[in-house]
Amino acid sequence: MLNIEKNLNSVKQRIVSACKKSGRLSEDVRLVCVTKLASAGEIEEALRLGVANLGENRVQDASAKYAVIGGRAKWHLVGHLQTNKAKDAVKIFSLIHSIDSLRLAKEVDGQAAKIGKVQDILIQVNMSGEEAKFGIKPRETDILIKELSSYRNIDIKGLMTIAPEVDDPETVRPYFRALRELRDKINAIRNTQYTILSMGMTNDFEIAIEEGANMVRIGRAIFAGDA
Numbered sequence: 001m002l003n004i005e006k007n008l009n010s011v012k013q014r015i016v017s018a019c020k021k022s023g024r025l026s027e028d029v030r031l032v033c034v035t036k037l038a039s040a041g042e043i044e045e046a047l048r049l050g051v052a053n054l055g056e057n058r059v060q061d062a063s064a065k066y067a068v069i070g071g072r073a074k075w076h077l078v079g080h081l082q083t084n085k086a087k088d089a090v091k092i093f094s095l096i097h098s099i100d101s102l103r104l105a106k107e108v109d110g111q112a113a114k115i116g117k118v119q120d121i122l123i124q125v126n127m128s129g130e131e132a133k134f135g136i137k138p139r140e141t142d143i144l145i146k147e148l149s150s151y152r153n154i155d156i157k158g159l160m161t162i163a164p165e166v167d168d169p170e171t172v173r174p175y176f177r178a179l180r181e182l183r184d185k186i187n188a189i190r191n192t193q194y195t196i197l198s199m200g201m202t203n204d205f206e207i208a209i210e211e212g213a214n215m216v217r218i219g220r221a222i223f224a225g226d227a
């Protein structure tokens, strides 16, 4: 039986433990509840339990849920964004985690301008080099960020990565560490203050927190019955 309250408490406890282990404050880690597998009723339950940030990986699914839930939570787009969905995306999302090309960023900037919004974004970086993954290459990230500096209707807040699915999350620690180092390097070079590191999912969020994640995207541990 799915017990969202129990699952959510357990996730929060695990976040606190991971923070303790690495000498960090748990208030500094924001939980994005990824609701792509959750029903409208389950999302309502999560909201009642105080969840403030919801993540979806498809604009269409988010639009349907947004129509019911609206602004009672902040909406995060965690999955890939197609340019032809940018218009709908800027209407819904507080933060788009998956900007990985100049073309996409331009489109989001243009659509945000049309509705008078400055859209907060993260740059998605493919740290593992897996072919099938979206995300810009680490060595091209700084160039993209430089190119985006003249766009007025997007505001870069930080970096995001998705680690490969592995049995032992220790295996992906180097990717999380490398994303933090990349952020720090870019901040040093460009004199920017990108703060957000969106990394860590059900399988690997504790390792991600130990490596500096301050935004974790968790779905199954909350909304899957056997978690």
Ligand SMILES: *Cc1c(COP(=O)(O)O)cnc(C)c1O
Pocket: 034, 036, 057, 078, 079, 162, 201, 202, 203, 217, 218, 219, 220, 221
């Ligand atoms: C589904 C998804 C998540 C959540 O994954 P879980 O394994 O369910 O915790 C996080 N980030 C992205 C990009 C996703 O698509």
